[in-house]
Amino acid sequence: MNPPTHEPSPPHTDALTVVITGAGSGIGRATAHVFLEAGWTVVLTGRRREALLETAAHAANAHVVPLDVTDPVGVASGFQAIQDLTGRIDVLFNNAGTFGPTGEVDEIDPEEWEHALRVNLTGAFLCSAQAFRIMRRQQPRGGRIINNGSISAHVPRPQSAAYTASKHALTGLTKSLALDGRAHGITCGQIDIGNAATDLLAGVAPDSGALQADGSRRPEPSFPAEEAGRAVLLMAQLPPSAMVNSLVLTASGMPFTGRG
16 A cells, blocks of 8 residues: 555644545545535545545645555555544545446446445445544544445436445445444444536436436436535534434436436
8 A cells, every 4th residue: 555645743633534535536526625625634545646636735634545445454554544644533434436337237247246346335344444443442432434325325227236236235334333333422324415416427427318217318417516525514513412314415306206
């Protein structure tokens, strides 16, 4: 694993600390900017150092720690570097994800299926385990884990078995983390986002429109990814006595209610 961009130093800040995975683009980058503007100490993680540095944009309250969420050793090393840098983790936003293979179930390559689950599910598990370990021992103890699910955790798009399965499983992980965290002051909630304007959405809904359950393609409305970041900030900045278990955020007018 590459070393963190900033050398570890004795932590000294009154700001809360959030760790964002997949912070090099899309919702991760937009969320990072929202938290930076709100004065948080933001740790940006992802595989591509250059993209993370672009997200940081020389912000004094940003740290870059490259890591691959599918690599257990790299995740453990990365979170140790984060603890050295910041002293604590108040919020982990498990955002890293991939849409994975498309096609009907008999057309999906098993290796591509496994990769989608490693990124979307195992990656969230590995990062949550390391954050949980830190949160339960830090003083004051506790913290929040926020998982980026998808409206596909509720209702799938056609030809998305790997993505849909991983996001349904992520909901189970969210609930289990919330239960395990009760004794340690750790909460875990999930935000399920539909049609934030990102490169990932562009791949699902090209110019011809998004594939619908009846086999047609239709353009769907979207909304700025920054609004998703603001929703994550809302979940993160609640007092310890309150939490959001589940939040569904969609573009106005998109076919979610009644989808399928």
